[in-house]
Amino acid sequence: MSQNDVLFVRAQKSIPGGVNSPVRAFRQVGGTPRFVTKAKGPYFWDADNKRYIDLIMSWGPMIVGHANPEVVEAVQKAAETSFSYGAPTEGEIELAERICALMPSVEQVRMVSSGTEATMSALRLARGYTGRDLIIKFEGCYHGHADSLLVKAGSGLLTFADSTQNAPSSGGVPQDLVKHTLVLPYNDVDAIEEVFKKQGDQIAAVIIEPIAGNMNLIQPSKEFLGAIRNLTSKHGSVLIYDEVMTGFRVALGGAQSLQGIVPDLTCLGKVMGGGMPMAAFGGKKEIMSKLAPLGNVYQAGTLSGNPVAVAAGLKTLEIISREGFYECLTGQTEKLMKGLKQSADKANIPFAVDSVGGMFGFYFANTVPSSYAAVTKTDIEAFKRFFHLMLDEGVYLAPSAYEAGFTSIAHDNAVLDAIIAAADKSFQKLK
Numbered sequence: 001m002s003q004n005d006v007l008f009v010r011a012q013k014s015i016p017g018g019v020n021s022p023v024r025a026f027r028q029v030g031g032t033p034r035f036v037t038k039a040k041g042p043y044f045w046d047a048d049n050k051r052y053i054d055l056i057m058s059w060g061p062m063i064v065g066h067a068n069p070e071v072v073e074a075v076q077k078a079a080e081t082s083f084s085y086g087a088p089t090e091g092e093i094e095l096a097e098r099i100c101a102l103m104p105s106v107e108q109v110r111m112v113s114s115g116t117e118a119t120m121s122a123l124r125l126a127r128g129y130t131g132r133d134l135i136i137k138f139e140g141c142y143h144g145h146a147d148s149l150l151v152k153a154g155s156g157l158l159t160f161a162d163s164t165q166n167a168p169s170s171g172g173v174p175q176d177l178v179k180h181t182l183v184l185p186y187n188d189v190d191a192i193e194e195v196f197k198k199q200g201d202q203i204a205a206v207i208i209e210p211i212a213g214n215m216n217l218i219q220p221s222k223e224f225l226g227a228i229r230n231l232t233s234k235h236g237s238v239l240i241y242d243e244v245m246t247g248f249r250v251a252l253g254g255a256q257s258l259q260g261i262v263p264d265l266t267c268l269g270k271v272m273g274g275g276m277p278m279a280a281f282g283g284k285k286e287i288m289s290k291l292a293p294l295g296n297v298y299q300a301g302t303l304s305g306n307p308v309a310v311a312a313g314l315k316t317l318e319i320i321s322r323e324g325f326y327e328c329l330t331g332q333t334e335k336l337m338k339g340l341k342q343s344a345d346k347a348n349i350p351f352a353v354d355s356v357g358g359m360f361g362f363y364f365a366n367t368v369p370s371s372y373a374a375v376t377k378t379d380i381e382a383f384k385r386f387f388h389l390m391l392d393e394g395v396y397l398a399p400s401a402y403e404a405g406f407t408s409i410a411h412d413n414a415v416l417d418a419i420i421a422a423a424d425k426s427f428q429k430l431k
C-alpha cells in the first residue's frame with residue numbers, strides 16, 4: 001500500500017470524502033488522490049516522495065511557481081508582525097491601488113478571503129444597486145458555491161452532478177432562491193437577447209466567466225460579449241466579470257484587457273493572493289459606494305485584507321508586472337499545447353488544444369468546443385485513461401475533463417520537454 005493510500009483511508013474517517021474541496025478527490029478519473037508533502041517551482045512531491053510536474057498550480061494561483069523565494073520572503077516578513085489585526089493596514093491600500101492601476105474598470109475594490117465571497121458579495125451589491133432580483137448566469141460557468149449560483153454550475157459540480165434541467169446543481173439550495181437565477185447557454189447571442197427583450201427591466205446582473213475555465217477552457221465569441229455588454233448597459237443591469245480565474249492569469253489586465261470590454265464589477269481571486277486565502281471584488285465607484293459602511297449593502301469579513309495574504313498578493317503582482325512576464329508565460333503555454341497536439345497526432349488520436357496566457361484546455365475531440373454541451377460530447381473515457389498514464393509518468397493534470405489547466409513562469413523549456421515526452425508515451429499507450 002502506498003503512503004497516499006494510507007493517508008486517503010485515514011482522511012476519509014475524519015473528513016467527508018477525505019478532501020476539503022471536492023475537485024481534489026479523483027472521483028471522475030478514479031484512484032487515490034495524491035497527498036502533497038512539499039512543492040517547489042513547477043513540481044510537487046507526494047507522500048511516497050514521488051515528484052510530479054504540476055499543471056494545476058493550486059487551480060491557478062501559483063503563477064510565479066511554488067514557494068517562489070521572493071514571495072516566501074515577503075510572507076515571512078509579514079508573519080513576524082502578527083497574522084491578523086482586524087484593523088486596516090497600509091498594505092491593503094497598496095494592494096487596492098495596484099489592482100485599480102492594473103484594471104482600469106476597477107475604480108474601487110473590497111478585499112475578501114475567497115472567490116466565493118467575491119461573487120456572492122458582487123451579486124448582493126448588484127441587486128442592492130439596481131433594486132432588482134433576477135440574475136443571469138451561463139451554463140457550465142462556476143462562480144463559487146453561493147446558493148444562487150449553484151445552478152448548472154461548472155467545475156466539481158459538472159464532475160459530480162446529474163445535470164437535471166432547471167434544478168439546483170446542489171442539495172440544500174431552495175428552489176425558491178434558484179428561481180431568481182436564469183441560466184443560458186454560453187456563446188448563445190439569441191438566448192440572451194430573448195431574455196432581455198422579455199425581462200430586461202428585472203435583471204439585476206449578468207455574471208460571466210469571460211473566458212470559461214470551469215468546464216474545461218471555453219472562449220467566448222466577440223459577438224456574444226458585445227451583446228452582453230450592450231444589453232446590460234441598455235437595460236441598466238450590472239455586468240459582473242468573474243475573473244477569479246482569469247484575472248492576472250490570461251494577461252496582466254485580465255480577460256477584459258484582451259477583450260476590450262469594460263465590466264461594471266469584476267471579481268478577483270486565485271493569482272491575486274499568490275496562494276493565500278485572498279480575493280476581491282471591485283468596479284465602478286458609483287456602485288461600490290453602495291457597500292457598507294457607506295451604503296446599505298452589507299458585506300464584511302474578520303480576515304478580509306489579511307496582512308500575510310496581502311504581502312503574498314502584493315509580491316506576486318509585483319513579479320507578474322515585470323517586463324516580459326506574460327510574453328514568456330503565454331509563449332511557454334502555447335509551446336506546451338503545440339507539443340501535446342503533435343504527440344496526439346503521431347498516435348492518430350483526435351485531440352484539440354487551446355490556451356490564453358497561462359491557462360490552457362485540451363479536448364479529446366476534433367475541434368475546440370464552444371459550449372458546455374459540446375464539452376460533454378468530447379471523449380471523457382479517453383481523458384480518464386490519459387490522466388492516469390500521465391500521472392504514472394509524473395505529470396499531474398486536473399483530475400477531470402471539465403477543468404482548465406495552468407502553467408507558471410517556472411515551467412521552463414526543460415519542464416515542457418519532459419511533459420511532452422510523457423505525453424508521447426501516454427498517447428502511444430492510449431491508441
Ligand SMILES: *Cc1c(COP(=O)(O)O)cnc(C)c1O
Nearest residue numbers: 114115116142143144242244245
Ligand atoms: C475558483 C473560482 C471561484 C471560487 O473561488 P474560491 O476561492 O474557490 O471560492 C469563483 N469563480 C471562478 C471563475 C473560479 O474559477
